[in-house]
Each structure stands twice: as C-alpha cells, then as structure tokens.
Amino acid sequence: MKPEILAPVGSKEALIAAIYSGADGVYLGASRFNARQNATNFGDNDLSEAILFCKQHGVKCYLTLNILIKDQELEEALNLSRFAFNAGIDAVIVQDLGLAAMLKENIPQLTLHGSTQLSVHSPAALSVLKELGFKRVVPARELSRNELKDICNEASRLGMEVEAFIHGALCMSLSGQCYFSAHLGGRSANRGLCAGTCRLPFSAKGGTEYDLSLKDLSLINKAKELSDIGVASFKIEGRMKKAEYVAAAVSTLRSVVDTGSAPKEAFETLEQVFSRSGFTDGYFSHTLGKSMFGVRTEQDKITSDEVLKRLHGLYRRPFQRIPLDFKITIKAGAPLTLTANCQGLEITQTANPPEKAMNFSITKERIENSLSKLGGTPYFINKIQIDLDEGLSIPSSVLNNLRKNVIFELDRQRTITTTPTVPNITYAPTLKKKKIRGWFLRFNSIEQIPSIKELKLPLTGYSLPAEELVAAKDIPMLLGANNSGLLPTAELPRGATDDNTTILLLNKLKEKGINAVVAGNIATVKLALEKGFCVFGGFGLNLFNNQALKTISRIGVFKGVISAELSLKETEYLSFNGFETYMFCYGRFPLMLTRNCPGKNGIGCSAQGKCEITDRKDEHFPLICRNGFCEILNSRPTNIADNTNSISCDGAYFYFTTEEKNEVFEILKGFISKKITSEKYTRGLSKNGVL
Numbered sequence: 001m002k003p004e005i006l007a008p009v010g011s012k013e014a015l016i017a018a019i020y021s022g023a024d025g026v027y028l029g030a031s032r033f034n035a036r037q038n039a040t041n042f043g044d045n046d047l048s049e050a051i052l053f054c055k056q057h058g059v060k061c062y063l064t065l066n067i068l069i070k071d072q073e074l075e076e077a078l079n080l081s082r083f084a085f086n087a088g089i090d091a092v093i094v095q096d097l098g099l100a101a102m103l104k105e106n107i108p109q110l111t112l113h114g115s116t117q118l119s120v121h122s123p124a125a126l127s128v129l130k131e132l133g134f135k136r137v138v139p140a141r142e143l144s145r146n147e148l149k150d151i152c153n154e155a156s157r158l159g160m161e162v163e164a165f166i167h168g169a170l171c172m173s174l175s176g177q178c179y180f181s182a183h184l185g186g187r188s189a190n191r192g193l194c195a196g197t198c199r200l201p202f203s204a205k206g207g208t209e210y211d212l213s214l215k216d217l218s219l220i221n222k223a224k225e226l227s228d229i230g231v232a233s234f235k236i237e238g239r240m241k242k243a244e245y246v247a248a249a250v251s252t253l254r255s256v257v258d259t260g261s262a263p264k265e266a267f268e269t270l271e272q273v274f275s276r277s278g279f280t281d282g283y284f285s286h287t288l289g290k291s292m293f294g295v296r297t298e299q300d301k302i303t304s305d306e307v308l309k310r311l312h313g314l315y316r317r318p319f320q321r322i323p324l325d326f327k328i329t330i331k332a333g334a335p336l337t338l339t340a341n342c343q344g345l346e347i348t349q350t351a352n353p354p355e356k357a358m359n360f361s362i363t364k365e366r367i368e369n370s371l372s373k374l375g376g377t378p379y380f381i382n383k384i385q386i387d388l389d390e391g392l393s394i395p396s397s398v399l400n401n402l403r404k405n406v407i408f409e410l411d412r413q414r415t416i417t418t419t420p421t422v423p424n425i426t427y428a429p430t431l432k433k434k435k436i437r438g439w440f441l442r443f444n445s446i447e448q449i450p451s452i453k454e455l456k457l458p459l460t461g462y463s464l465p466a467e468e469l470v471a472a473k474d475i476p477m478l479l480g481a482n483n484s485g486l487l488p489t490a491e492l493p494r495g496a497t498d499d500n501t502t503i504l505l506l507n508k509l510k511e512k513g514i515n516a517v518v519a520g521n522i523a524t525v526k527l528a529l530e531k532g533f534c535v536f537g538g539f540g541l542n543l544f545n546n547q548a549l550k551t552i553s554r555i556g557v558f559k560g561v562i563s564a565e566l567s568l569k570e571t572e573y574l575s576f577n578g579f580e581t582y583m584f585c586y587g588r589f590p591l592m593l594t595r596n597c598p599g600k601n602g603i604g605c606s607a608q609g610k611c612e613i614t615d616r617k618d619e620h621f622p623l624i625c626r627n628g629f630c631e632i633l634n635s636r637p638t639n640i641a642d643n644t645n646s647i648s649c650d651g652a653y654f655y656f657t658t659e660e661k662n663e664v665f666e667i668l669k670g671f672i673s674k675k676i677t678s679e680k681y682t683r684g685l686s687k688n689g690v691l
C-alpha cells in the first residue's frame with residue numbers, strides 16, 4: 001500500500017492547496033485545544049465544511065486535539081470531539097491521557113491517533129497506547145532510521161500504524177517535553193501557545209548566536225526508505241505556514257511517492273518557499289551536531305513572486321484521485337442510461353431515448369470524450385463501457401447533463417455520514433483540598449546528598465539517576481518519615497530510545513536490591529512495571545488533570561509528580577484518591593529534553609551541569625547530558641517554600657540538580673520554616689499556571 005501523504009492545514013486556502021496538490025489526508029485544528037492556537041484554524045461551521053470538502057475529494061480529515069487539557073475544560077474538549085465525530089471526522093490526534101480515556105469511554109467508535117506530544121521514542125510505549133485505544137502513533141522526530149524501524153515493527157505486530165514527520169520545522173526539544181516557553185511567559189508548548197523560544201538568541205560558550213535553532217527537517221527524498229521500514233503516513237509539518245508552502249511540499253512528495261522521484265526544481269522551490277539555511281536529515285541518518293543547526297537568513301526570506309505564482313498553479317484544480325467506472329447504454333427507443341460505479345456505490349441516471357440520426361450518427365469516441373470531462377471533480381476514469389446501437393444521435397448537452405447528474409448524485413451519496421449521532425457529553429470535575437504529608441527528594445548525584453538526620457524530614461522517598469545507583473559502591477540510605485531507613489528510588493532516563501538498554505538497566509537495579517523507579521515516559525513505565533518495580537510517575541508524563549491520574553493508575557502507577565504547568569489553584573481539581581500527587585516545589589526545572597546538546601556548538605559538552613547556555617539578559621541555563629540526551633535546566637530554581645500550605649497535593653517534590661551539598665541542606669531547612677532561601681529564584685508556574 002502506498003503511504004498516506006498527510007498535509008498541515010491552518011486555513012481554508014491551505015485546505016484547498018493541500019487537497020488539490022495531492023494530499024491523501026489533512027490535519028487541522030478547531031477553534032480550541034490544538035497545538036497551533038495561532039493558526040487561523042476552523043470554527044464549528046468551518047470544521048463541518050472542511051470535513052465535507054475532504055470527503056468529497058476522497059481525503060482523510062484528522063482533528064488535532066493535541067494539547068494537555070485542564071479539568072475544567074474536559075467537558076468542552078469532549079463535546080468538540082463529539083461534534084467532529086458527528087460531522088464525520090476520520091480521527092482525532094490526542095496528547096492528553098485523560099482526554100484519550102474519556103473519549104474511548106464516551107465515543108468508542110472515534111479513532112484515536114497518539115500525538116507526537118506523547119513523546120513516544122521506543123517500541124515499549126506502543127502496547128500501552130494500544131490498550132488506551134490508540135490506533136496510530138506519531139513517534140518523536142528525534143529518532144534514527146533503525147529506532148523508527150523498531151517502532152514500526154512493534155506497530156505492525158500490534159496492528160497499529162506509524163505516522164512520521166517527513167518535512168517541516170524541528171523543535172529543539174522532544175515534543176511534549178518542552179517547558180521553555182511556558183516558564184518564560186506562561187505560553188505553554190503543551191497548550192498550543194509555544195512562543196518559539198528556540199528561535200531566540202541563546203549561546204553556548206564559544207558557540208553561535210542561535211544555539212537552540214535547528215534547521216527544518218526534510219526526508220522527502222527518503223520517502224521510499226521510510227515506506228520500506230513500515231511508515232504508513234508521511235506527515236508534513238506547518239499549520240502556521242502559507243498555502244503555497246503546503247502545495248509545494250505536498251506536490252513534491254506526491255511526485256516522489258507516485259514516481260520515485262521529483263524534478264530538481266521542485267526541491268529547489270521547496271527550499272525557496274521556506275527553509276532555515278537549508279534542510280537536515282540529521283536525526284534520521286543519526287549524524288547529530290552543528291550541521292543540524294540553522295536560522296532563517298535574509299536570503300531565506302526572499303521568495304520571489306514568480307515562485308509563489310508557480311505554486312498557485314499547483315492547486316488550481318482538484319487532484320483526481322478517485323477511480324470511477326462508467327457504463328452507458330444507448331438503444332433506439334429505450335431511455336438513455338448512464339451508470340457510475342465508484343467506491344462500492346452504483347449510481348444510475350437516465351435521459352430521453354436517443355433520436356434517429358439525420359446526418360451523422362454519434363460515435364463511441366465522442367461519447368468517451370464527453371464522459372471523460374471530469375476536470376474540477378476528484379474523479380478519474382478507470383473504465384468506460386459503451387453499449388451503442390447504430391444510427392443514433394444525441395446532443396452533446398444531453399450527454400454532459402447526464403454525466404453531471406451522475407457525478408452530483410455520486411458526490412451526495414459518498415459524503416453521507418453513516419455513524420450514529422453521539423449526544424451531548426457532560427462532565428463535572430470535583431474540587432478537593434489535599435494536604436502535603438510527605439516529601440520526595442530527587443538528587444542528581446550521591447555527593448550532593450547532605451546529612452539530613454537532624455532535620456527530621458517527612459521523607460517518603462528519594463531518588464538518584466539509575467546510572468549513578470548502578471555505578472555506586474554503596475547505596476546511600478536516608479531516614480524516612482517514621483525513622484525507618486529508606487532505599488533510594490532509581491530515576492530512569494526520560495530519553496530512552498532503546499528498550500533493551502532500559503531492560504539491562506532495570507536488571508542491574510534489581511541486582512542492587514532497588515525495587516522502585518521514577519519513570520517519566522510511557523515506555524519506561526511499562527518496562528519497569530513488567531519487571532515488578534514500583535513506579536513513581538515523573539513530570540515527563542504530563543499528568544495534567546484528574547482523568548489523567550485515573551488513567552495512569554489503571555496502568556499501574558499510583559503516585560508521581562503532577563505537571564509543573566498547573567497553578568496551585570488548579571491542583572485542587574486533582575481529587576482522585578487512588579493516586580498520590582506530588583507538586584514540583586523546588587528545583588531548576590528541565591525546560592527542554594533534546595538529543596542535540598547545544599554545548600557541542602561551542603567548546604563542547606563535558607562536566608555534568610558545568611556546561612550552559614546564556615541568553616541576552618545573561619541568564620545562565622545549565623546543561624546536563626546523559627545517555628545521549630541533554631536537559632536544559634532553568635536558569636533559576638523554582639521555589640515555593642513560603643506557599644506550601646496552598647498546595648493541594650499529597651506530597652512535595654524537590655528536584656536537586658546543580659546544587660552543592662550545603663545548599664541542598666539550606667534549602668530543605670528553608671522549606672521547614674517556609675522561607676525561601678534561594679538568592680535568585682522563580683515561583684515557576686505555581687501562581688498563574690499556563691494559558
């Protein structure tokens with residue numbers, strides 16, 4: 001089967017451009033709840049029209065609902081999905097685990113696609129998503145060819161599909177793991193409001209001015225390879241882009257998929273219409289580093305009118321993608337009948353019997369010409385069967401009208417929605433005030449752990465990176481809440497593309513007597529549970545609403561950190577008793593998780609937390625690199641020591657990264673006396689949350 005060409009649509013014009021230049025599917029956002037809130041998007045009426053337009057043209061239409069949803073928004077998001085389902089949407093693309101579970105419950109026939117915002121980067125995540133009802137998954141853009149192939153193999157085993165990005169912008173951070181824009185000004189990338197932080201000036205020591213700006217991805221010339229490894233859908237990024245851009249990308253890809261290649265000029269046009277100093281395939285070919293970075297230069301911004309005009313030409317008429325068989329019967333004395341067979345439908349229309357020819361009889365050739373006039377429709381002739389008596393005459397207008405009537409009726413029947421209408425869905429979240437009963441401390445290294453005996457902390461757990469624990473000679477023990485010795489919890493890496501490596505790590509932890517892990521990715525959650533570990537959910541799971549807590553607890557996770565993008569007030573919605581919630585109360589929040597260490601653009605990446613990038617205000621953001629992934633930490637730690645009474649969670653989560661031992665001690669002391677001891681700090685998003 002040919003892979004699907006999936007085009008981004010941020011406006012009506014882009015919709016036409018995508019479909020007319022040959023897309024097999026489009027994805028678009030409604031007026032709310034999608035990852036491109038700044039695109040024009042589609043209101044209710046526009047959405048119905050767009051879905052109908054797609055159906056008429058034999059093109060799939062997917063709705064993006066790919067953001068985290070607040071409890072008080074769930075009802076609206078559910079009903080938006082319901083509206084789209086009733087209008088005939090083919091699937092919705094979802095990030096939020098709570099929303100996904102509620103959709104499955106309320107609209108079981110709705111097809112769910114897992115957004116790239118779910119940070120799927122290893123095969124183990126897929127069985128979890130399948131259980132949650134997902135049919136398709138969009139893996140992270142950061143994967144190499146072999147890693148993507150492993151995911152495709154697992155998808156095929158489970159009867160799922162893989163949709164992979166083939167062209168368009170690359171984020172610096174793994175999607176779903178970027179909190180930079182949110183922490184800078186409350187505009188969350190997980191809520192469709194990314195301010196494009198990675199395009200701002202950030203420099204590594206000895207690096208460039210823009211060390212977070214990656215070139216755009218293009219794998220269009222590797223379409224065959226992608227298809228061979230099992231990618232079912234080729235996704236083009238760019239719902240904020242112009243219609244011309246969409247047309248250029250779709251038509252080039254169309255040509256490559258259909259004929260194996262595209263003219264050189266098509267690729268040149270693609271670069272002219274939008275690029276950042278050219279394109280990259282660095283992740284796919286696994287050649288990371290400096291060459292992947294680029295910004296939009298003045299030269300890049302010059303797109304000539306001539307190019308734009310040429311691109312307009314790509315979407316003047318509908319792409320004829322739907323095969324059609326005609327059968328016409330022309331007999332003396334009998335009504336003229338034309339039958340179309342198309343996609344399992346049979347449409348027949350009739351006209352008055354033909355007349356005897358005075359001079360010239362109608363020929364098969366003329367009939368064929370007349371019936372083949374399907375320009376302006378999505379159909380092309382597959383076969384024409386003509387049953388014609390000699391010596392008859394039919395005016396051209398009669399044949400044309402007959403053809404038009406058949407097409408009209410065919411259009412109508414093809415676009416009827418047959419699924420039952422889902423009625424209004426109600427959902428009312430409940431508020432409940434919880435109180436902090438325990439603390440969980442996360443350390444980055446053993447050396448960082450102070451003696452805390454005298455502080456008598458209400459400790460329920462503490463963690464160290466799994467690799468630190470595996471390498472440690474002596475496993476440190478801290479004193480827990482009721483004076484019992486606590487074993488450390490092992491923090492699994494959030495970036496873990498190879499399940500076998502994770503399994504080996506888990507085995508080593510078992511040998512060391514460790515029985516609990518922090519896991520911030522669906523795949524590592526799954527692998528750890530399978531090995532019998534007790535799992536503490538990491539912030540990477542983006543637990544954003546009460547339904548997400550219920551969903552993750554059904555998988556087997558009963559405690560963890562909730563999303564650090566929730567305000568204190570919003571934590572009151574997380575009322576579910578079956579999950580112990582922890583609030584991120586202290587620490588340099590990891591703003592990005594990236595596979596391309598920006599430090600390498602400069603003097604290099606070496607000591608843990610000693611590398612950094614700086615912005616124009618001379619804020620310093622430390623980098624921590626482990627296992628081929630780099631975390632970019634906030635320049636200032638979040639600290640809400642003076643506000644812990646307002647937190648509606650079961651526990652407080654402390655995240656130590658670059659702090660020295662004595663600093664850790666002072667901070668903990670500060671939290672006991674509810675005083676902020678950090679010199680520079682931020683309240684994170686605790687006050688206002690995110691938009």
Ligand SMILES: [Zn+2]
Pocket residue numbers: 597598599600604605606611623624625630
């Ligand atoms: Zn690094």
